Amino acid sequence: MRRTSRDIRTANRYGVLRQIIARSPVSRQDLAAATGLSLATVATLVGELLALGLLTEVGFEESAGGRPRGLVGVDAGGATLVGVDVAETRVHVELFDLALNVLDRADEELRPGESAPEEVADHIARAVRAVTGRTRDGGQEAAAVPGSPGPPGAPERSGRGDGRPVLGAGVSVPGQVDREGGVSVHAPRWDWHDVPLLRLLSERLPDHPLHLDNPLRACTVAELWSGAARGHGDAVVVSLGTGVGAGLALGGALHRGATDSAGAWGHTTLALDGRPCHCGNRGCVETYVGAPGIVRHLRDLAPGSPLFRPGDQSATLAALARAARDGDPVALAVIRETARFLGAGIADLVHLVNPEIIVVSGWVARLLGEELLTAVREVVARRAPARPLAGTEIVLSTIPTNPVALGAATFALERHLSDAGAAAAAERRRGGARPAATPRAPRP
Amino acid sequence: MRRTSRDIRTANRYGVLRQIIARSPVSRQDLAAATGLSLATVATLVGELLALGLLTEVGFEESAGGRPRGLVGVDAGGATLVGVDVAETRVHVELFDLALNVLDRADEELRPGESAPEEVADHIARAVRAVTGRTRDGGQEAAAVPGSPGPPGAPERSGRGDGRPVLGAGVSVPGQVDREGGVSVHAPRWDWHDVPLLRLLSERLPDHPLHLDNPLRACTVAELWSGAARGHGDAVVVSLGTGVGAGLALGGALHRGATDSAGAWGHTTLALDGRPCHCGNRGCVETYVGAPGIVRHLRDLAPGSPLFRPGDQSATLAALARAARDGDPVALAVIRETARFLGAGIADLVHLVNPEIIVVSGWVARLLGEELLTAVREVVARRAPARPLAGTEIVLSTIPTNPVALGAATFALERHLSDAGAAAAAERRRGGARPAATPRAPRP
Numbered sequence: 001m002r003r004t005s006r007d008i009r010t011a012n013r014y015g016v017l018r019q020i021i022a023r024s025p026v027s028r029q030d031l032a033a034a035t036g037l038s039l040a041t042v043a044t045l046v047g048e049l050l051a052l053g054l055l056t057e058v059g060f061e062e063s064a065g066g067r068p069r070g071l072v073g074v075d076a077g078g079a080t081l082v083g084v085d086v087a088e089t090r091v092h093v094e095l096f097d098l099a100l101n102v103l104d105r106a107d108e109e110l111r112p113g114e115s116a117p118e119e120v121a122d123h124i125a126r127a128v129r130a131v132t133g134r135t136r137d138g139g140q141e142a143a144a145v146p147g148s149p150g151p152p153g154a155p156e157r158s159g160r161g162d163g164r165p166v167l168g169a170g171v172s173v174p175g176q177v178d179r180e181g182g183v184s185v186h187a188p189r190w191d192w193h194d195v196p197l198l199r200l201l202s203e204r205l206p207d208h209p210l211h212l213d214n215p216l217r218a219c220t221v222a223e224l225w226s227g228a229a230r231g232h233g234d235a236v237v238v239s240l241g242t243g244v245g246a247g248l249a250l251g252g253a254l255h256r257g258a259t260d261s262a263g264a265w266g267h268t269t270l271a272l273d274g275r276p277c278h279c280g281n282r283g284c285v286e287t288y289v290g291a292p293g294i295v296r297h298l299r300d301l302a303p304g305s306p307l308f309r310p311g312d313q314s315a316t317l318a319a320l321a322r323a324a325r326d327g328d329p330v331a332l333a334v335i336r337e338t339a340r341f342l343g344a345g346i347a348d349l350v351h352l353v354n355p356e357i358i359v360v361s362g363w364v365a366r367l368l369g370e371e372l373l374t375a376v377r378e379v380v381a382r383r384a385p386a387r388p389l390a391g392t393e394i395v396l397s398t399i400p401t402n403p404v405a406l407g408a409a410t411f412a413l414e415r416h417l418s419d420a421g422a423a424a425a426a427e428r429r430r431g432g433a434r435p436a437a438t439p440r441a442p443r444p
Numbered sequence: 445m446r447r448t449s450r451d452i453r454t455a456n457r458y459g460v461l462r463q464i465i466a467r468s469p470v471s472r473q474d475l476a477a478a479t480g481l482s483l484a485t486v487a488t489l490v491g492e493l494l495a496l497g498l499l500t501e502v503g504f505e506e507s508a509g510g511r512p513r514g515l516v517g518v519d520a521g522g523a524t525l526v527g528v529d530v531a532e533t534r535v536h537v538e539l540f541d542l543a544l545n546v547l548d549r550a551d552e553e554l555r556p557g558e559s560a561p562e563e564v565a566d567h568i569a570r571a572v573r574a575v576t577g578r579t580r581d582g583g584q585e586a587a588a589v590p591g592s593p594g595p596p597g598a599p600e601r602s603g604r605g606d607g608r609p610v611l612g613a614g615v616s617v618p619g620q621v622d623r624e625g626g627v628s629v630h631a632p633r634w635d636w637h638d639v640p641l642l643r644l645l646s647e648r649l650p651d652h653p654l655h656l657d658n659p660l661r662a663c664t665v666a667e668l669w670s671g672a673a674r675g676h677g678d679a680v681v682v683s684l685g686t687g688v689g690a691g692l693a694l695g696g697a698l699h700r701g702a703t704d705s706a707g708a709w710g711h712t713t714l715a716l717d718g719r720p721c722h723c724g725n726r727g728c729v730e731t732y733v734g735a736p737g738i739v740r741h742l743r744d745l746a747p748g749s750p751l752f753r754p755g756d757q758s759a760t761l762a763a764l765a766r767a768a769r770d771g772d773p774v775a776l777a778v779i780r781e782t783a784r785f786l787g788a789g790i791a792d793l794v795h796l797v798n799p800e801i802i803v804v805s806g807w808v809a810r811l812l813g814e815e816l817l818t819a820v821r822e823v824v825a826r827r828a829p830a831r832p833l834a835g836t837e838i839v840l841s842t843i844p845t846n847p848v849a850l851g852a853a854t855f856a857l858e859r860h861l862s863d864a865g866a867a868a869a870a871e872r873r874r875g876g877a878r879p880a881a882t883p884r885a886p887r888p
Contacts, residue, residue, distance in 0.1 A: 008452050176831060185831065234702060246796065250694060257798025258678060258835035267829075268792035271727075272715045272785070281827055283715075341716070348712035352690065352796070354701025383725055385711075387620060387629065391702035 010418045011253055012037060016045045017054065017074075017417065018225050021099050024073035025058040034231075046072055052420050053078055054098055074099040082128055082169035082208075083409030085215070085402055088189045091123045094405040095131035098167075098413070100226050102401055106130035115190035117200055124171065125204035132166050132207075167416045168209040170408030172218040173197060174243075179260055182212045188278075209419075211411050215239070216263050218407030219397075220247025221254055223359050225410045227399045234355040237397075238265070238346065240364035242313070244286040246349060266290065270345055288341035291317060291364050297337045302330045314363070321367040335371055342372070343379020350384045350392050361397035369396060454862045455697055456481060460489045461498065461518075461861065462669050465543050468517035469502040478675075490516055496864050497522055498542055518543040526572055526613035526652075527853030529659070529846055532633050535567045538849040539575035542611075542857070544670050546845055550574035559634035561644055568615065569648035576610050611860045612653040614852030616662040617641060618687075623704055626656045632722075653863075655855050659683070660707050662851030663841075664691025665698055667803045669854045671843045678799040681841075682709070682790065684808035686757070688730040690793060710734065714789055732785035735761060735808050741781045746774045758807070765811040779815055786816070787823020794828045794836050805841035813840060 012035075019034045020026055028046055032039045049055045049072075056075045060068035076097045085092045088110070095104040108123040175187035182198025198212050220229075220237040229235035229249050237247040244266030248255040255262050266286035267279050274283025275293070287293045291313045298305055298320065307323055307330065309315035323331035346358060360373060377394055384392075399406060456479075463478045464470055472490055476483045493499045493516075500519045504512035520541045529536040532554070539548040552567040619631035626642025642656045664673075664681040673679035673693050681691040688710030692699040699706050710730035711723050718727025719737070731737045735757045742749055742764065751767055751774065753759035767775035790802060804817060821838055828836075843850060 176829075234699075248796075250699065255678075255694065255797075257832065258800040259798060259832050261829075261832040261835075262796065262798035264795040264798075264829075264832070268795050269788050270713055270716055272718075272788055274716075279829075344713050344716055351708040351712050352692075352706065353699075354703060354706035354708075356702040385620075385705075385708075385723075388701065388703050388705040388708070 010421055012041065013045055013048065013417050013421060014414060015252055016042060017049060017413075018230060020046075020049075020055065020072060021074055021225065022230060024099065025071035026073070027061060027069040027071055029069055048421075048424065052417075054417075076101065077164075079165045079167045080132070081167055081409040081412045082132060083218075083402075083405035083407070083412070084124055084128060084169060084171040085218075085404035085408065086120065086124060086171065086173045087215075087404075088174065091120075091127050092402060092405055093124075093127040093131050094402060094409065096406070096409045100406065100410065100413075104131045115192075117184075117192065117195045117197060120190070121197065121200040121204055124201060128169055128205055133163070166208040168211060168412030169205065170211045170213065170218070170411035170415075171197070171201065172213055172215045172404050172408045174215060176261065177212055177214045179211070179213050182210075184212070209412070209415065211408075211415050213408065213411055215404045215407075216245035216247050217254060217256070218404045218411065219361050220249055220263070220407070221410045221414070222399055222403040222407035223247075223361065223397065224249045224252070224254065225413075226406060227361075227397055227403070228359045228395050229357060232356045234353065235357045235359060236349050236353055236355045237359045237361055238349070238365075240289060240291075240342075240360065240362040242291045244290045244362075248353065250353075265345070265349070268345075268348075270341060270348075285341070285345045289338060289345065293341075294320070294334065294338050294364065298330075298334045301333050301337065305330055307331065317364060317367050321369065321371070324368070324371045332371075335368065335375055338368075339372060339375030339379050343376045344383060346376060346394065347380045347383035350380065350388050354388045355392055357393045357395065359395055359397050361399075361403060365396060454865050456485065457489055457492065457861050457865060458858060459696055460486060461493060461857075462674060464490075464493070464499065464516060465518055465669065466674060468543065469515035470517070471505060471513040471515055473513055492865075492868065496861075498861075520545065523609045523611045524576070525611055525853040525856050526576060527662075527846075527849035527851070527856070528568055528572065528613060528615040529662075529848035529852065530564065530568060530615065530617045531659075531848075532618065535564075535571050536846060536849055537568075537571040537575050538846060538853065540850070540853045544850065544854065544857075548575045559636075561628075561636065561639045561641060564634070565641065565644040565648055568645060572613055572649055577607070610652040612655060612856030613649065614655045614657065614662070614855035614859075615641070615645065616657055616659045616848050616852045618659060620705065621656055621658045623655070623657050626654075628656070653856070653859065655852075655859050657852065657855050659848045659851075660689035660691050661698060661700070662848045662855065663805050664693055664707070664851070665854045665858070666843055666847040666851035667691075667805065667841065668693045668696070668698065669857075670850060671841055671847070672803045672839050673801060676800040678797065679801045679803060680793050680797055680799045681803045681805055682793070682809075684733060684735075684786075684804065684806040686735045688734045688806075692797065692799075694797075709789070709793070712789075712792075714785060714792075729785070729789045733782060733789065737785075738764070738778065738782050738808065742774075742778045745777050745781065749774055751775065761808060761811050765813065765815070768812070768815045776815075779812065779819055782812075783816060783819030783823050787820045788827060790820060790838065791824045791827035794824065794832050798832045799836060801837045801839065803839055803841050805843075805847060809840060 015035050016031055019031055028039060028042050032042045054075060055072045058071050058073040060070055062068055076099045078098055081096045083094050083096060090110055091108040093106045094102050097103055106127040108127045110123060173184050173187060174189060176185040178185050184192050184195040184197045186193055198210055201210050216239050219239050223229040223237045233251060235249040239245045245263050246265030247263045267284045269283050270285045270288060271283035275287040276282050277284040277287045295313050295316055298307060307316060307319045309319060320331050320334060324335050349358060373396055380394060459479050460475055463475055472483060472486050476486045498519060499516045502515050502517040504514055506512055520543045522542055525540045527538050527540060534554055535552040537550045538546050541547055550571040552571045554567060617628050617631060618633060620629040622629050628636050628639040628641045630637055642654055645654050660683050663683050667673040667681045677695060679693040683689045689707050690709030691707045711728045713727050714729045714732060715727035719731040720726050721728040721731045739757050739760055742751060751760060751763045753763060764775050764778060768779050793802060817840055
């Protein structure tokens with residue numbers, strides 16, 4: 001958990017690439033200003049990223065009274081990345097270019113009862129092969145999802161990644177994950193315990209590196225690289241779904257904690273002795289602001305409401321969201337009650353973490369949108385002192401695509417950068433052929 | 445809030461000096477192993493610390509089959525540091541050597557009604573002059589506290605800092621502090637708002653740099669440099685007094701947050717709609733585990749208890765602690781009730797932050813000691829999942845002296861190191877005379 005020189009080099013490499021993705025094309029001088037690093041450090045890092053084939057030189061801009069400045073951009077026509085969102089009832093896969101634009105998508109349904117690790121691994125592998133165009137190993141090409149061409153204006157749209165190298169695939173699975181070991185430690189939905197998912201996947205997808213993590217951390221990294229948290233030192237990403245979490249992005253990097261399980265905010269206590277939670281405790285944040293908790297607010301406030309869609313909490317919340325936008329008093333009361341708890345929980349994050357920005361993400365937040373956020377901001381303003389609150393924005397996620405798949409692909413990009421950095425360092429130690437990156441006496 | 449190259453150099457300088465203080469005398473090789481930095485980086489940093497006069501070369505140790513390794517240690521006979529703990533009823537000042545051993549102490553009482561900023565500043569200045577031996581500017585020498593010779597075995601014990609240079613003084617004042625501006629933003633006890641305390645102190649103590657901060661952050665930095673958090677990547681320092689807080693030490697450095705107010709854990713919500721808090725909300729952690737909250741548990745459980753010392757909460761808690769150690773059932777019930785809330789709050793920190801260690805500090809923790817900690821660990825074990833909990837130790841602070849004064853002096857040491865680093869960097873940019881630290885092309 002200590003930051004070593006290599007961690008710092010890796011973090012700087014991430015920071016520079018993140019800004020290049022955001023600003024492409026961009027000069028080294030503008031990157032130095034955006035990252036706070038020296039121009040010489042930026043030049044070295046850009047040289048490494050060019051040597052790794054992640055960037056291209058894309059021309060020059062005039063500088064005021066000096067020689068023209070070279071511009072670099074992400075090589076969006078080069079290699080690709082895969083992001084896999086394994087949810088409870090389906091596997092969703094997206095293929096990305098190196099600027100993290102979506103090139104292609106594929107889905108596989110997980111039917112009820114299909115919960116054996118090998119079955120789930122088969123579905124994941126089939127969907128990944130569908131987007132990478134690799135159909136050997138006996139897999140069928142799954143149909144790409146039509147009508148989902150990615151964000152407008154993205155320059156690269158091959159429709160497939162055929163022939164383009166895949167730098168890696170990130171796989172997000174729900175529950176507790178041992179990232180280093182590639183193990184699903186506990187996935188309650190399928191009653192998985194210590195499933196070696198990465199090994200099962202490597203057998204099926206031997207052609208590129210694979211990385212395992214969980215949805216909360218994927219969402220957080222997606223916001224850090226491509227969303228509202230980019231450029232902020234300290235950010236919290238509150239994820240609202242059936243489960244609830246708060247990913248911490250501190251100093252520009254994901255805070256993982258001692259056992260890689262930081263962010264379990266859904267099981268912090270908001271009302272000791274309150275609503276029972278499936279975790280065995282009472283009054284957890286999740287019981288009041290997760291999807292089932294919000295449905296329960298509706299049941300408590302209006303037991304016979306026509307907003308209920310029995311057995312379908314997503315449809316119930318969608319009906320609630322529509323009714324709230326139409327000014328329905330019951331729906332607005334449910335939003336207010338949810339905001340009373342969510343606002344208290346977010347005020348707690350302001351008190352404890354004092355971040356620059358809190359990004360509210362997840363499908364529940366997407367449905368309830370600004371109606372919920374406006375009510376939450378009012379509660380937070382009543383509860384948190386002026387000084388920390390003045391430094392904290394509370395915003396909805398603006399990522400237009402699936403943030404979990406995006407974050408999973410981002411993990412694959414991060415890992416590629418850090419592995420490449422380690423390889424370059426090893427080459428330097430052997431006295432390798434990259435003089436521009438051969439420090440005689442490394443500086444602190 | 446972004447980490448720049450200079451932040452990283454400063455953090456590395458802190459990390460190396462912290463390990464030298466812990467292990468003195470120590471070889472550069474052992475420092476590289478302890479910090480995770482490269483030997484070359486450690487050698488550069490040790491060179492800088494030697495040039496700053498903070499270290500001395502103290503001989504050699506034999507290495508296995510190589511040339512003897514040079515050992516360095518802190519120059520404990522050199523410069524000194526001052527730490528000031530301004531509490532509600534007294535100013536406590538300690539003088540430290542560079543190994544952070546206490547050399548001398550002085551106290552000034554703040555009488556009821558003595559709350560004008562100028563009066564408090566006069567008391568602080570008088571106590572500081574008492575330990576630094578500087579009596580000019582008309583100040584009287586205050587009597588050093590007898591019978592408090594500092595921890596046993598400390599090599600330097602001049603009894604005074606006379607003649608030794610003072611690198612700086614750190615001053616901790618309660619409440620909200622604007623560290624950069626040197627302003628006490630709000631100190632409720634004295635009804636201070638935006639008091640420019642650092643300016644008032646600089647007028648009275650013009651001879652050395654002064655730094656303002658608050659007790660929670662001072663305690664946290666004391667644990668990080670000299671206490672149980674040293675050597676841990678992620679730590680939380682829970683401070684229990686009349687007020688309550690949780691300082692976050694993440695990645696080996698204090699996490700300050702966007703407006704320098706992170707750690708206000710005492711005002712996070714443990715029981716929405718619970719006990720009223722002076723902050724205007726209800727159910728804050730502080731209302732259940734701060735000193736007045738514990739006294740209230742006693743009143744709720746045993747209204748006529750002989751443990752009460754009317755009007756004196758410290759004496760009541762001391763009586764409670766003695767009774768608990770003697771097995772008194774009422775005292776034990778109060779400890780259990782306190783632990784029920786404190787354990788839930790600490791389990792929340794395990795869930796959200798997932799630190800390697802939680803250090804419980806402050807005068808309430810010192811009084812109730814292992815009786816409280818044992819009960820807390822049981823509650824946390826029931827509430828937090830096995831995986832994060834397995835990675836987290838929960839311990840009492842082991843700092844034997846005043847942690848606030850120690851932390852305040854540590855801030856002065858940190859600031860000296862970072863100012864010296866900035867000056868060295870400026871000298872390098874001017875092409876100065878320190879070739880060993882002149883990077884032509886800084887590395888990432």
